[in-house]
Structures are given as C-alpha cells and as structure tokens.
Amino acid sequence: MASPRPGSNMSAIAAALGVSAATVSNALSGKGRVSPELIEKVRAKASELGYVPSLTARALRTGRTGVLGLVLPDIANPLFPQIAQAIENAASNAGYGVLIADSRGDIAKQTEAIGRLLERGVDGMVIVPRRGTRIADIGCPVAVIDTPSTPGNTVSADHWEGGAQMGRHLVSLGHRKVLLIGTSAFSNVQNDRIGGLKAGLGPDVECDTMWIEKVEAVSGEGCPLGLADKARAGFTAFAAVSDLSALRALTELQRAGIGVPEMVSVAGFDDLIWSPVVTPALTTVRMDMATIADLAIAALIRAIEEEGDEEEALAGNVTSETDRVPMQLIVRQSTGAPHAGGAPNLHARTPNKPTAGEVTS
Amino acid sequence: MASPRPGSNMSAIAAALGVSAATVSNALSGKGRVSPELIEKVRAKASELGYVPSLTARALRTGRTGVLGLVLPDIANPLFPQIAQAIENAASNAGYGVLIADSRGDIAKQTEAIGRLLERGVDGMVIVPRRGTRIADIGCPVAVIDTPSTPGNTVSADHWEGGAQMGRHLVSLGHRKVLLIGTSAFSNVQNDRIGGLKAGLGPDVECDTMWIEKVEAVSGEGCPLGLADKARAGFTAFAAVSDLSALRALTELQRAGIGVPEMVSVAGFDDLIWSPVVTPALTTVRMDMATIADLAIAALIRAIEEEGDEEEALAGNVTSETDRVPMQLIVRQSTGAPHAGGAPNLHARTPNKPTAGEVTS
DNA sequence: TATGCGTGCTTAAACGTTTAATCAGAGACT
DNA sequence: AGTCTCTGATTAAACGTTTAAGCACGCATA
Numbered sequence: 001m002a003s004p005r006p007g008s009n010m011s012a013i014a015a016a017l018g019v020s021a022a023t024v025s026n027a028l029s030g031k032g033r034v035s036p037e038l039i040e041k042v043r044a045k046a047s048e049l050g051y052v053p054s055l056t057a058r059a060l061r062t063g064r065t066g067v068l069g070l071v072l073p074d075i076a077n078p079l080f081p082q083i084a085q086a087i088e089n090a091a092s093n094a095g096y097g098v099l100i101a102d103s104r105g106d107i108a109k110q111t112e113a114i115g116r117l118l119e120r121g122v123d124g125m126v127i128v129p130r131r132g133t134r135i136a137d138i139g140c141p142v143a144v145i146d147t148p149s150t151p152g153n154t155v156s157a158d159h160w161e162g163g164a165q166m167g168r169h170l171v172s173l174g175h176r177k178v179l180l181i182g183t184s185a186f187s188n189v190q191n192d193r194i195g196g197l198k199a200g201l202g203p204d205v206e207c208d209t210m211w212i213e214k215v216e217a218v219s220g221e222g223c224p225l226g227l228a229d230k231a232r233a234g235f236t237a238f239a240a241v242s243d244l245s246a247l248r249a250l251t252e253l254q255r256a257g258i259g260v261p262e263m264v265s266v267a268g269f270d271d272l273i274w275s276p277v278v279t280p281a282l283t284t285v286r287m288d289m290a291t292i293a294d295l296a297i298a299a300l301i302r303a304i305e306e307e308g309d310e311e312e313a314l315a316g317n318v319t320s321e322t323d324r325v326p327m328q329l330i331v332r333q334s335t336g337a338p339h340a341g342g343a344p345n346l347h348a349r350t351p352n353k354p355t356a357g358e359v360t361s
Numbered sequence: 362m363a364s365p366r367p368g369s370n371m372s373a374i375a376a377a378l379g380v381s382a383a384t385v386s387n388a389l390s391g392k393g394r395v396s397p398e399l400i401e402k403v404r405a406k407a408s409e410l411g412y413v414p415s416l417t418a419r420a421l422r423t424g425r426t427g428v429l430g431l432v433l434p435d436i437a438n439p440l441f442p443q444i445a446q447a448i449e450n451a452a453s454n455a456g457y458g459v460l461i462a463d464s465r466g467d468i469a470k471q472t473e474a475i476g477r478l479l480e481r482g483v484d485g486m487v488i489v490p491r492r493g494t495r496i497a498d499i500g501c502p503v504a505v506i507d508t509p510s511t512p513g514n515t516v517s518a519d520h521w522e523g524g525a526q527m528g529r530h531l532v533s534l535g536h537r538k539v540l541l542i543g544t545s546a547f548s549n550v551q552n553d554r555i556g557g558l559k560a561g562l563g564p565d566v567e568c569d570t571m572w573i574e575k576v577e578a579v580s581g582e583g584c585p586l587g588l589a590d591k592a593r594a595g596f597t598a599f600a601a602v603s604d605l606s607a608l609r610a611l612t613e614l615q616r617a618g619i620g621v622p623e624m625v626s627v628a629g630f631d632d633l634i635w636s637p638v639v640t641p642a643l644t645t646v647r648m649d650m651a652t653i654a655d656l657a658i659a660a661l662i663r664a665i666e667e668e669g670d671e672e673e674a675l676a677g678n679v680t681s682e683t684d685r686v687p688m689q690l691i692v693r694q695s696t697g698a699p700h701a702g703g704a705p706n707l708h709a710r711t712p713n714k715p716t717a718g719e720v721t722s
Numbered sequence: 723t724a725t726g727c728g729t730g731c732t733t734a735a736a737c738g739t740t741t742a743a744t745c746a747g748a749g750a751c752t
Numbered sequence: 753a754g755t756c757t758c759t760g761a762t763t764a765a766a767c768g769t770t771t772a773a774g775c776a777c778g779c780a781t782a
Contacts, residue, residue, distance in 0.1 A: 052480055054421070054482070055480065055481055055482060056417060056420045056421045056426060056482050057421050059417045060415070060417045060418050060421050065417060066481075067460070067481070070461075077442065078439065078442070078634050078635075080441070080442045080445075081438065081439070081441045081442065084441075084445070084461065084463075085463055085465075088461055088462070088463050089463065089465070092462075092477060097460050097477070097478075097481050098460065098461050099428070099458050099459065099460055099461075100431075100445065100449055100459050100460075100461050101449070101453075102445075102446055102449050102450065104446075104450070116453060116458070117458075119413055119416065120416055120427075120428070120458050121415070121416060121417055221637075222637050222638050222642065224640065244634065244635055244638070247608075247635055247638075247639060248635070248638045248639060248640070250612065251611065251612065251615065251639040251640040251641075252639075252640040254612065254615035254616060254640075255615060255620075255621075255640040255641060259616075260616075273439050273605065274439075274605055274608055274609070274635070276582075276583045277583050277605070277608075277609045278608060278609060278612040278613075279585065279609070279612040279613040279615075279616040280612075280616060281583060
C-alpha cells in the first residue's frame with residue numbers, strides 16, 4: 001500500500017466538499033490562493049477521513065522522496081548504534097526517513113551500497129567513509145562525517161582536540177611515559193586523535209604508538225598485546241584511541257595482575273556502551289553525536305533545497321561548512337596518578353569493593 | 362531526483378526504438394507478449410541509455426514500495442549492529458530497501474516510529490519488540506523477532522536451548538554453584554535463557570539469579586554487583602545472560618583480584634564485538650543472525666505477496682512459521698574447571714602471557 | 723462605462739510506471 | 753472462402769499528488 005489503510009486521498013476530500021482536488025492540495029500545503037474558511041473545512045474533513053498523504057505520489061510529482069541514505073563503513077562497528085540513532089533522530093525531526101546501507105567491508109561494496117540508495121531515489125546521503133576512502137561525486141548531495149582533516153569532510157567531532165584534552169588530563173595526573181594504542185594507521189580519525197594526544201602530552205612526555213593491526217598481522221587476531229611487558233618497561237598510562245582497544249588493554253593488564261588505576265592508567269575514546277559499567281569504569285572522550293548529526297542533516301537539507309532552486313548550484317559534496325564539534329572528556333576510575341615507586345608491583349590489591357562515583361569534566 | 366541522473370525513462374527507450382512505452386515495460390518485465398528479438402533490442406537500448414527504472418513511479422502504480430521497515434527497541438543496544446547488518450543484507454538480497462526507526466525507549470515512541478514507517482508506505486516491517494511489548498495489528502505484514510515463547514513471534518534464536526547448552530557446558534566443567542545474571546526480569550529473551558540455563562545445569566546444581574536492574578534500583582547505575590562476595594560465598598561460575606553483563610562481571614572480579622577462569626568462570630551471551638578480544642576471551646553463546654534475518658525476510662515477503670494475491674488473506678502478524686534457530690556455544694578462555702580448594706584465594710596469579718587459542722564447539 | 727486587477731477557485735497536464743483492453747495481421751482449420 | 757485463434761504489438765487509463773495556467777467575478781480606478 002503506497003498510502004496506508006483507507007482509500008482516503010485528496011479526491012475523496014475534494015468530492016466530500018464539492019471542490020476540486022487541486023484546491024485541497026493548495027489548502028493543505030498553504031501554497032495557492034484559498035479562502036481561510038475553506039482551508040479550515042478541508043483540514044477538518046481531512047482529519048475526519050483520516051487522510052494520510054501518499055508520499056509516493058508526492059515523490060513522483062516533486063522528484064523528492066523525503067528519504068536520506070545512511071552509508072556506514074562497517075555496520076558491525078560498535079560506534080554504529082550511536083551514529084545511527086543520532087542520524088535517525090535528526091532526520092526524522094526534519095521529516096526525513098533514513099534508508100540504511102552497509103558497506104560490509106570492502107570499497108566495492110561501499111560503491112554498490114551507494115548505488116542501491118541512488119536507485120531508490122534518496123534525496124541525499126550521509127556517509128561515514130571507510131578508512132581512507134575518498135567519496136567521489138555521486139550526483140546527489142552528500143554529507144561526510146569523518147574528521148576535519150579529511151578532505152571533503154562536512155562535519156565531525158574535533159578528534160584532534162579530543163586527543164589533546166586526554167593528553168592534558170594524563171600529563172596533569174603526572175604521567176611521563178605513555179603508550180598510545182590505535183588499531184589502524186590508515187584511519188584519519190585515529191591519526192588525528194593520536195596527533196592531539198601527542199600535542200596534549202607535550203614535549204616532556206615520552207610516548208610510543210602501537211598499531212594493533214600490525215601486531216595482529218604477526219601474532220594473529222585477538223593475540224595478547226604484551227602490555228604487561230610495557231608496564232614493566234616503565235609505561236604508566238595506556239591511551240587507546242577507541243574504548244574497544246582500551247577495554248582490551250584493561251582486561252589484559254588486570255589479568256596480568258597489574259592494578260588499574262593504581263599501577264597504570266587506561267583510557268579510551270567514544271564512551272561506548274560498556275565504558276561506564278566495567279570495573280574500573282573507563283575514562284574516555286565522547287563525541288557529541290547528536291550535534292554532529294543535527295549539523296550533518298541540516299547541511300544536507302540545505303544542499304538538497306539549493307539543488308532544487310539553482311539547479312546545478314554546487315554539484316558535489318557539502319563541503320561548505322566543515323564544522324568541528326568539540327569532544328568531551330569524561331574522567332572515570334581507570335585513570336589516576338602513576339605508581340609512585342619504580343617498576344610496578346605485579347600483584348593487584350584486593351579491595352572489597354571498587355570505588356564508585358563518576359566525575360565528568 | 363526520483364530517478365537518478367539522466368532523463369532516461371521508458372518513453373525515451375520507446376521513442377528511440379519506435380515502439381510504445383508499454384511494450385518497453387513488457388519487454389523488461391517479461392510479462393506481456395513481446396517478440397524475443399524486440400526484447401533483446403529493448404534491453405540493449407536500455408543499458409545504452411543507462412536506464413534506471415523509477416522505483417517511485419513503480420511504487421505509485423503497484424502500491425508496493427519495495428521498502429521494509431526495521432523497528433528496534435533501542436538502537437543503542439550493542440546487539441543492534443548484528444541485527445541491522447543481517448537484516449539489511451537479507452533484505453537487499455531480496456531486492457528490498459530497509460528504513461530504520463528507533464523506538465528510543467518508551468512504548469509511545471515505538472508506536473510513533475511504526476506510524477512513520479507506515480506513512481512512508483513500507484511493504485512490511487521487521488520488529489524487534491521492546492521488553493514485554495505485544496505488537497498490535499498494524500495493518501501491514503510484520504515479522505517479529507523476539508523469542509519462541511513470545512506470542513506472535515515469527516522467528517528467533519532458540520534462547521532456551523542456548524541457555525541449556527551453556528548450562529551443560531558449566532556442569533560438565535564441574536560447577537555446582539552458579540550465579541545467573543540478567544538485567545531485566547521482564548525480558549522474555551532473558552527469561553528464556555535463564556530457564557534454559559537452569560534446565561541445562563540440572564537439579565544437582567545450586568543456582569541463584571541476580572537481576573541487575575533491581576540491584577541498580579537500590580545502589581545506583583553502574584554500581585558494583587558485589588560478585589567478590591558471591592565468589593567467597595562459594596559461587597564458582599557466573600553465567601550472564603548478555604556479554605555486556607558478563608564483561609561487567611569479569612572486570613569486577615578481576616579488579617577484586619579473583620582470577621578468571623582459574624578461580625571462577627564467567628560466561629555470557631551474544632558474542633558481542635569485544636568478547637573475543639578481552640582477556641580472558643569470553644565464553645559465550647551466539648545467535649545465528651544471518652539465518653534469523655533470512656527467515657524473517659522470507660516470511661515477510663511471502664506475507665506481502667499473499668496480501669497482494671488473496672487480499673485480506675492473513676491480516677496480522679506473520680505467525681505461521683515461528684521458527685527457532687539454534688544457537689552456538691563458543692568456548693573461550695573465561696570458563697574452566699572450578700577452583701579445587703574451598704574458598705578461593707583472592708590473589709590472582711600473574712602470568713606473563715594469558716593463554717591464547719580459541720575453541721569452538 | 724470601460725479597463726484593470728486581485729481573489730478564489732477550477733482545469734488540465736505532468737511525474738514514470740503498470741496493466742487491462744483492444745486491434746491488426748497471419749496462419750490453420752472447416 | 754469464411755471463421756477462429758494465436759501473436760505481437762498499441763492505446764488508454766490509472767496510481768495520488770503538485771502546479772502552471774486559466775477563468776469568472778467583484779471592486780476600484782480612470
């Protein structure tokens with residue numbers, strides 16, 4: 001059913017009121033010239049008949065479907081729920097529907113997914129590109145959410161600044177030797193975060209970067225990262241560029257009997273769902289997805305409307321804005337002052353209850 | 362743009378070939394009577410002109426949009442990526458698009474979300490209902506994914522049997538006192554899993570159930586669950602009904618210096634993204650989302666087509682099938698034989714490297 | 723009194739399909 | 753030779769909306 005339940009369309013209203021369908025259309029849209037009284041009567045009749053406009057017919061006539069596409073690099077990404085939720089919310093507030101498309105790994109699938117969305121006539125799309133992908137001009141307005149340093153980016157969190165916040169936090173706690181942990185050296189987002197971290201830590205802090213993909217290429221997926229050794233080598237803080245890696249670090253260290261945070265500190269990014277409930281709760285940096293989504297959708301809609309007006313105004317991506325949305329440092333229990341003595345004691349303390357309470361800055 | 366780029370429609374092809382538009386339609390759909398040679402010519406011309414059918418126009422004419430709705434209880438659910446990915450994949454293989462809708466918590470929003478999808482003219486919808494929600498007849502085919510014991514369920518994992526597998530696994534390791542951990546006592550899925558666990562553990566095992574929502578109602582969100590005390594009280598295994606809770610248990614126990622798995626075992630459900638990479642890697646029970654999605658989509662499409670044929674055939678949900686898809690136990694490092702002695706030693710051992718390797722059964 | 727204009731509505735076309743109904747022609751049968 | 757049937761196409765309507773163009777009327781202006 002293109003339009004739900006009843007056979008209630010504009011003609012039905014028009015017939016019931018003895019006017020023409022065009023008048024009903026004008027009355028409901030407020031576009032043509034219709035007397036106020038008639039407008040009221042049309043409205044009343046419409047709701048009486050339970051009229052629901054056929055978006056399909058409207059789409060056919062206007063060339064606008066009122067649907068946006070959401071293309072994700074890998075739907076299995078734990079950040080996906082946050083993104084999808086924020087985008088869906090922003091879009092539906094603006095009166096748009098959201099069609100999803102999964103890139104499922106490779107770039108070919110990403111292109112294919114974009115093609116499917118185009119066939120369905122989306123008015124525009126929000127793309128969270130795969131690592132290092134550059135989105136070509138695909139013939140409809142596109143908002144790219146990646147990182148400000150990516151060319152073509154429309155709006156995103158200020159990952160660099162978020163990293164800097166975390167760096168400053170760690171240095172203020174007294175850490176002087178920090179291991180930065182990323183997964184892929186080809187991710188713009190991760191590189192920005194790491195760049196910010198280094199800047200925030202400043203010149204007096206010794207730091208090293210570990211790329212998990214490289215380690216796994218040698219030792220296999222899910223292999224131990226050897227963080228206990230790193231701790232023994234004097235690293236007092238482990239700053240991962242994602243909470244997933246932070247969690248991996250946390251559990252590996254705990255398992256090795258190294259107490260967090262009293263021996264070493266662990267921090268992450270993204271405030272993923274488990275971050276507040278693990279013990280110790282993870283210190284992390286959070287993106288303001290709601291704002292990012294609002295900006296992305298707003299930019300997209302602006303471009304869609306301009307496209308209609310000027311016809312061939314700006315062809316490609318919505319690059320006008322390139323907003324960077326601040327990130328928020330959330331300090332929880334997994335970071336603290338570094339262990340006072342030399343090499344950390346490898347036996348964890350055994351508290352009856354971990355400390356509770358959460359501090360947000 | 363309802364149909365992408367060029368002004369290439371059926372009339373264009375028809376004009377180029379000197380035939381009527383109807384013939385082009387018939388040729389491409391293979392429905393009417395068209396000579397094989399002409400069919401070939403039409404095909405050739407179509408691809409030459411880069412013809413892409415307007416799904417909007419087709420939808421208007423046929424009353425089918427080719428779009429399915431996906432309604433989720435809470436998009437922030439960590440299981441969501443798996444579900445969305447599987448549904449999107451199954452739907453797009455069947456030639457359907459997927460429109461998402463977030464219930465965002467309360468039931469009112471769920472109804473509202475369903476309404477939005479109906480307005481957009483979805484042909485059917487897949488609903489993963491909120492806890493305890495009963496989906497009313499909403500006037501379009503619906504496939505419900507919940508649990509076999511939910512009335513109206515269409516297809517789902519066999520949560521009970523999955524719980525039983527886990528129970529048998531734990532009992533075979535020698536556990537005789539097990540704490541079952543769920544979040545909400547009102548979740549059908551969780552109750553089924555717990556029922557299965559109890560059955561699998563059998564009558565000789567003492568077990569107790571902890572509902573996290575209840576604990577948090579008293580002590581606040583993210584509070585410690587007091588599992589160390591439970592361990593001291595003789596529980597040797599903690600079987601959570603979700604990997605999120607399992608992770609919470611794991612870190613809380615580790616933090617308290619209780620080694621997993623040599624002191625106590627921890628297990629979860631769903632094989633969420635972090636489960637293989639934490640240390641120790643989590644033993645869990647996995648749903649076959651791909652199969653579930655395939656069955657749900659297949660049932661839905663069948664209902665959509667029947668609706669077209671018989672008109673008022675089966676009005677409500679797609680309850681005909683109620684398939685239950687087996688779950689798969691994945692044994693990793695977080696479960697093992699219970700500690701031999703009496704009260705567990707509260708100091709964790711300090712291995713250089715956690716054991717690696719993964720066993721699947 | 724004729725001209726002009728603003729108002730409130732109608733008519734009609736259009737968007738791109740699908741599909742029922744129709745029709746011309748050819749070959750086969752009686 | 754006339755009728756029937758089958759084939760391969762065409763014509764036209766329909767889906768429900770939007771919107772440009774047109775029309776009739778009343779009122780003010782010249």
